[in-house]
Amino acid sequence: MQLTGEPEVRPVFRSSGTGELFQLLRDGAPRTRADLIAMTGMARSTIGGRIDLLLDSGLVAPAGGAGSTGGRPPATFAFNPSSRVVLAVDLGATHARLALTDLASRVLAAHQAPLLIAEGPDHVLAWVVAQGQRLLAEAGREVGDLLSIGVGLPGPVEHATGRPTNPPIMPGWDDADVRGILADRFGSAVLVDNDVNIMALGEHRTAWKDVSDLLFVKLATGIGAGIIADGRLRRGAQGAAGDLGHVAVPDGGDVLCRCGNTGCLEAIASGQAVADALAAEGVGVHSGADVVALVRAGDLRASLAVRQAGRRIGAVLTTCVSLLNPSVIAIGGIMAGAGEHLLAGIREIVYQRSLPLATQHLRIVGSVTGPDAGVIGASVMAIDHVLAPDAVDLLVG
Known part of the structure; x- marks a missing residue:
């Protein structure tokens, strides 16, 4: 605590290299050499040398002159x-979305198309390579401009190696060297993660940057969650954190799940599970997308089924709220298109069953970024990796 009359003591930024200095410029604000000297406490010659390296790399560019009280205005520099x-x-069970972005995640070119992940890694990754090359050409960029690639897969991924691990809906993908295959074709750094994790990154960076604790829940063919805690994505020991779909639901009964167990949340409350239950009652639906379309058209049976699925999802999320105490639960995936019918069911149980302290400021909302959450998150993941201090030191060195 500062005593009255004493000067305020500000922490001094300690830089270990050019990459550390670059972090001060990532917010995009123009700064002069004098600004950076004041912020870091480093010598003018040190700042000058590191700025020159960043200018040569292209990561930093001149941004005009700063205001001056007389004489020539000092030069400014910015990211x-x-x-x-x-x-x-962003690869899903039945779709693919690709985007070429700049280093601020602004989309320069994009493409999406139906694509079955079950076609296997050879077919799917060859398609990704072809479309990636097409997007580069469309944006007028060279392969040499491509600094990194971020990939989201609809199954468990060991993030350290980028290899899928026993993914239930991805036949032929177990231990596939996704990182190596794409790195060989593009010559860039490649980051691979579970699709829900990258969606959580995209949602957090786009819509909830000031929120430290967020749970992103994807409701589609499967059910999963991405966990942002203390402002960082939490993957768990082997990257399996957030696998909500295979949590046993108390009233799940003996419904068989594709994981081999019974009574899993995914088996009774996913988009496909709701569609199958309605089809058994004679409703003409085949997928979660069909269910959402009926809900939007005002179909009562579909709306009631979705609300009941929301209650079951809420029962599992109640435990998550007690364990993680998030400020925001964002619901995404194809089933989020059912809107308030789904959210009402989730809120009903979460607010009923959780302690007031955990829910007094909790918001349960539909995803703001919607279907773009995955590509935005993949871009964020890839950028944060290659613009980290050590990576920038290597790039400019």
Whole structure:
């Protein structure tokens, strides 16, 4: 605590290299050499040398002159996000979305198409390579401009190696060297993660940057969650954190799940599970998307089924609220299109069963970023990796 009359003591930024200095410029605000000297306490010659390295790399560019009380205005410098690009890849069970972005995650070119992940890694990754090359050409960029690639897969991924691990809906993908295959074709750094994790990153960075604790729940063919705690994505020991779909539900009964167990949340409350239950009653639906379309058209049976699925999801999320105490639960995936019918069921149980302390400021909302959450998150993941201090030191060195 500061005593009255004493000067305020500000912590001094300690830089270990050019990459650390670059972090001060990532917010995009123009700064002079004098600004950086004041912020870091480093010598003018040190600042000058490191700024020169960043200018030569293209990561930083001149930003004009600062205001001056007389004489020549001092030069300013700012982050130049257009200097390089990244390829963001969001692969789902039946779809693919790709985007080429700059280093601020602004989309330069994009493409989406139906694609079955069950076709296997050879087919799917060859398609990704072809579309990635097409997006580079469309944006007028060279392969040499591609700094990194971020990939989201609809199954468990060991993030350290980028290899899928026994993914239940991805036949032929177990231990596939996704990182190696794409790195060989593009010559860039490749980051691979579970699709829900990258969606959580995209939602957090786009809509809830000031929220430290967020749970992103994807409701689609499967059910999963991405966990942001203390402002950081939490993957768990082997990258399996957030696998809500295979939590046993108390009233799940003996419904068989594709994981081999019975009574899993995914088996009774996923988009496909709701569609199957309605089809058994004679309703003409085949998928979660069909269910959402009926709900939007005002179909009563579909609306009631979705609300009941929301209650079952809420029962599992109640435990998550007690364990993680998030400020926001964002609901995404195809089933989020059912809107308030789904959210009402989730809120009903979460607010009923959780302690007031955990829910007094909790918001349960539909995803703000919607279907773009995955590609935005893949871009964020890839950018944060290659613009980290050590990576920038290597790039400019």
